[in-house]
Amino acid sequence: MLAIKEEKGLLWIRASGKLEDEDYNRFVPQFEEIAEREPGTVAMVIELAPDFSGWDLGGFWRDLKFDVRHKDSFGRIAIVGDNQWEEWGTEVFDPLFRAEMEFFHPTERQAAEVWARSDESMS
Structure with a gap:
């Protein structure tokens, strides 16, 4: 499930469970x-809840196509999570996207927001 809100141009996304x-x-x-x-x-700041389990393979390919189609629209993407595989996934996918991605632990939520908003490298 995704909970989505916008706050002054920053998109906050909280992902939990399995995405559908x-x-x-x-x-x-x-x-x-x-x-x-x-x-x-x-x-964007994307928070991955402790119960986040990802998406099926079809969802992964759909997301990848969306990312390619909108590649010039993404600013920095801060990923907030507490699992090692989430941090690893952020590092693996970062080079595949034009937007910068950075992983933050839940205790660094405010730092994640500051980093995402300081989009100087994409200007």
Whole structure:
């Protein structure tokens, strides 16, 4: 499940459980609306809840296609989580995207927001 909110151009996403089609179908229009309205790129903080279990392979490919289609709309992406595989995944996927990605532990939530908002390298 995805909980999505916007706060002054920063997109906050909390992912929990297993992501499903409905989550993706809600996220895409929200992201596109913000990307059209806000100048530049959309910065994000993605919080992975302790019960986050990812998505199925079909969801992974759909997300990858979305990322390619919107590659110029992404600002910095801060990933907040507490599992080693989440940190590893952030490091693996970072080189695949134009946007910078950085992993933060839950105790660093405020630092994640500051980092995502300081999108100087993408300007």
